[in-house]
Amino acid sequence: MLMVATGNKAVAAAVKDAKPSVVAAYPITxxxxxVEKIAEYVVSGEMQARYIxxxxxxxxMTACIGASxxxxxxxxxxxxxxxxxxxxxxxxxxxxxxxxxxxxxxxSLGPGWNVWAEHTDAYxxxxxxxxxxxxxxxxxxxxxxxxxxxxxxxxxILLPVMxxxxxxxxxxxxxSLDTVxxxxxxxxxxxxxxxxxxxxxxxxxxxxxxxHFRFRWEIERAMRNAPAVIREAEDEFFKRFGRKYGPTDEYxxxxxDVLILSLGTLGREAEVSVDILRKEGIKAGSMRVRWFRxxxxxxxxxxxxxxxxxxxxxxxxxxxADSIRSRYHDASIYSVIAGLGGQEVxxxxxxxxxxxxxxxxxxxxxxxx
Amino acid sequence: MSEIPKxxxxxxCTTACAGCTSSLALRYVLKAAGPDTVLxxxxxxxxxxxxxxxxxxxxxxxxxxxFAAAAACASGMSEAFLSMGKKTNVIVYAGxxxxxxxxxQALSGALERGTDFLYxxxxxxxxxxxxxxxxxATPAGARTTTTPGGKTDAKKDLDRIIAAHNIPxxxxxTPAYPKDLYEKVKTALATPGPSFLHILIPCPPGWxxxxxxxxxxxxxxVKTGSFVLWERKYGELTISSPSKTAMKRRAPLRDYLxxxxxxxxxxxxxxxxxxxxxxxxxxxxTKEEAGEC
Numbered sequence: 001m002l003m004v005a006t007g008n009k010a011v012a013a014a015v016k017d018a019k020p021s022v023v024a025a026y027p028i029t030x031x032x033x034x035v036e037k038i039a040e041y042v043v044s045g046e047m048q049a050r051y052i053x054x055x056x057x058x059x060x061m062t063a064c065i066g067a068s069x070x071x072x073x074x075x076x077x078x079x080x081x082x083x084x085x086x087x088x089x090x091x092x093x094x095x096x097x098x099x100x101x102x103x104x105x106x107x108s109l110g111p112g113w114n115v116w117a118e119h120t121d122a123y124x125x126x127x128x129x130x131x132x133x134x135x136x137x138x139x140x141x142x143x144x145x146x147x148x149x150x151x152x153x154x155x156x157i158l159l160p161v162m163x164x165x166x167x168x169x170x171x172x173x174x175x176s177l178d179t180v181x182x183x184x185x186x187x188x189x190x191x192x193x194x195x196x197x198x199x200x201x202x203x204x205x206x207x208x209x210x211x212h213f214r215f216r217w218e219i220e221r222a223m224r225n226a227p228a229v230i231r232e233a234e235d236e237f238f239k240r241f242g243r244k245y246g247p248t249d250e251y252x253x254x255x256x257d258v259l260i261l262s263l264g265t266l267g268r269e270a271e272v273s274v275d276i277l278r279k280e281g282i283k284a285g286s287m288r289v290r291w292f293r294x295x296x297x298x299x300x301x302x303x304x305x306x307x308x309x310x311x312x313x314x315x316x317x318x319x320x321a322d323s324i325r326s327r328y329h330d331a332s333i334y335s336v337i338a339g340l341g342g343q344e345v346x347x348x349x350x351x352x353x354x355x356x357x358x359x360x361x362x363x364x365x366x367x368x369x
Numbered sequence: 370m371s372e373i374p375k376x377x378x379x380x381x382c383t384t385a386c387a388g389c390t391s392s393l394a395l396r397y398v399l400k401a402a403g404p405d406t407v408l409x410x411x412x413x414x415x416x417x418x419x420x421x422x423x424x425x426x427x428x429x430x431x432x433x434x435x436f437a438a439a440a441a442c443a444s445g446m447s448e449a450f451l452s453m454g455k456k457t458n459v460i461v462y463a464g465x466x467x468x469x470x471x472x473x474q475a476l477s478g479a480l481e482r483g484t485d486f487l488y489x490x491x492x493x494x495x496x497x498x499x500x501x502x503x504x505x506a507t508p509a510g511a512r513t514t515t516t517p518g519g520k521t522d523a524k525k526d527l528d529r530i531i532a533a534h535n536i537p538x539x540x541x542x543t544p545a546y547p548k549d550l551y552e553k554v555k556t557a558l559a560t561p562g563p564s565f566l567h568i569l570i571p572c573p574p575g576w577x578x579x580x581x582x583x584x585x586x587x588x589x590x591v592k593t594g595s596f597v598l599w600e601r602k603y604g605e606l607t608i609s610s611p612s613k614t615a616m617k618r619r620a621p622l623r624d625y626l627x628x629x630x631x632x633x634x635x636x637x638x639x640x641x642x643x644x645x646x647x648x649x650x651x652x653x654x655t656k657e658e659a660g661e662c
Contacts, residue, residue: 024448058438059438066444066449
């Protein structure tokens with residue numbers, strides 16, 4: 001069905017179409033619209049889910065854990081401090097192998113209070129065992145949220161999935177949206193280790209050094225299975241609904257000499273920058289990374305890379321830049337830190353990063369000259 | 370009075386300490402609840418005494434969850450069972466630390482939302498699992514590993530905090546009076562919406578009592594009025610018969626304190642404060658039962 005929607009409403013619509021049994025959530029700017037819309041769907045009867053208006057994000061994630069382990073589909077959404085308040089339970093959800101889906105509306109962390117876009121919240125959860133996707137437009141927010149349920153619930157994965165949207169820049173932007181009827185694209189959830197009183201077991205009991213590492217390895221094994229499962233989910237989505245997705249979203253990369261790598265909405269800006277640069281005779285391309293965990297195999301040969309991070313690992317470097325550097329030791333990278341706390345980054349700015357690139361160096365936009 | 374069933378849901382050879390009254394309490398809780406029950410357990414003694422992976426000493430499913438999270442987990446679980454049309458009992462079995470301290474936010478939220486579950490706080494008045502550090506439920510004057518000179522603050526009044534949520538059913542119990550405990554669990558589970566049970570758990574290593582004394586000390590807590598047994602159904606309070614009897618002629622508080630090593634060297638001032646707190650509590654409960662407040 002064709003309509004217009006914000007990124008937040010697109011996520012809510014995808015959740016409605018995925019038919020979860022339980023949604024537990026706590027509102028936070030700029031995510032609130034997601035959970036408000038879902039609450040409306042539940043009250044109007046458009047959604048049959050049990051909606052639990054919890055008292056905190058820690059409880060939102062925990063309630064999803066409690067529900068998910070009974071074998072039902074669950075969803076929550078959060079942002080920024082809410083995500084960090086969940087941190088403990090994010091590890092629990094992954095460790096307990098529960099296919100919870102969550103939208104995270106990327107926002108910076110205080111102090112000072114800043115409600116605008118930044119990827120530090122998601123970056124700081126990268127080692128929690130969650131799959132993470134970054135999306136760039138309203139349609140992709142909807143499509144990825146639907147796909148997230150299928151990927152999370154695949155019995156070769158059984159890990160929670162986080163769909164990341166830039167705060168305001170996507171959460172509150174209105175664009176056209178085409179919703180679908182997922183039908184058997186989303187089969188009923190089957191959790192092999194669902195709680196069953198007819199077959200009692202201990203869940204999360206004391207686990208000694210001789211066993212604990214095996215469970216950690218199984219999380220990693222699922223992560224290694226994930227690329228094939230995600231590709232299958234994306235290919236099937238394309239086959240059924242006509243929209244194509246992959247580990248990266250590439251624009252004029254084939255013949256490019258320099259690639260702009262980024263996450264989220266910066267990737268859309270970068271495409272306009274590419275057009276500008278090409279007119280100037282600079283053969284640029286944009287490679288927007290959609291999968292953050294598992295981190296995808298990237299194919300950029302020996303081309304120059306301008307990597308833009310909307311977040312930072314203090315005392316070390318831009319997180320996306322470092323992820324690439326650690327996988328591809330010989331990569332020639334110009335690391336740009338830009339857009340923190342909603343700092344405006346236009347396509348002209350990005351074209352400037354490419355024009356003025358100093359390979360091997362790091363550039364803080366608005367700080368460094 | 371119904372007979373306590375013979376079925377056992379806690380197998381032999383748990384890793385509980387000798388004389389553990391929490392295990393005893395849980396034994397009666399599960400007898401009352403029956404097999405269609407899921408226990409939600411945060412970090413506490415119970416997360417240890419059920420045994421280590423891949424074994425379990427309990428024959429109902431036990432979902433272990435992080436310290437602050439038990440009530441929220443039960444909320445999600447209860448709603449999920451409702452969505453499936455199942456009547457499975459969801460029972461949180463949490464220590465005093467996970468209830469009065471770190472878990473109180475989630476507990477308050479779950480009670481306020483009317484979650485259909487039974488939350489049990491088994492209260493041994495300290496962080497027993499980690500070696501007897503003080504909790505908000507530790508009484509004034511008690512020595513713990515973090516209050517080596519005796520706790521200077523009073524025990525947090527958990528029951529009145531819970532009462533402020535106006536839930537359908539709330540009660541106190543101790544396994545020293547098993548039939549009373551059993552009946553209260555039965556009533557709690559038969560009452561729709563949230564129920565809360567506060568169980569006093571004399572703890573041999575924590576209270577510095579010999580393991581064969583734990584049930585006796587539980588009786589002394591009731592006989593001295595230190596722990597009053599009562600239940601409140603839809604706001605109507607009834608003091609339970611063991612406490613009714615005890616109130617007619619209360620045993621001296623010193624008898625209860627002197628058998629416990631944790632109160633060794635307690636000051637007269639601290640004893641006096643404990644006496645006053647007991648008096649105040651009993652007066653309030655008696656008035657409430659009489660409909661005077």
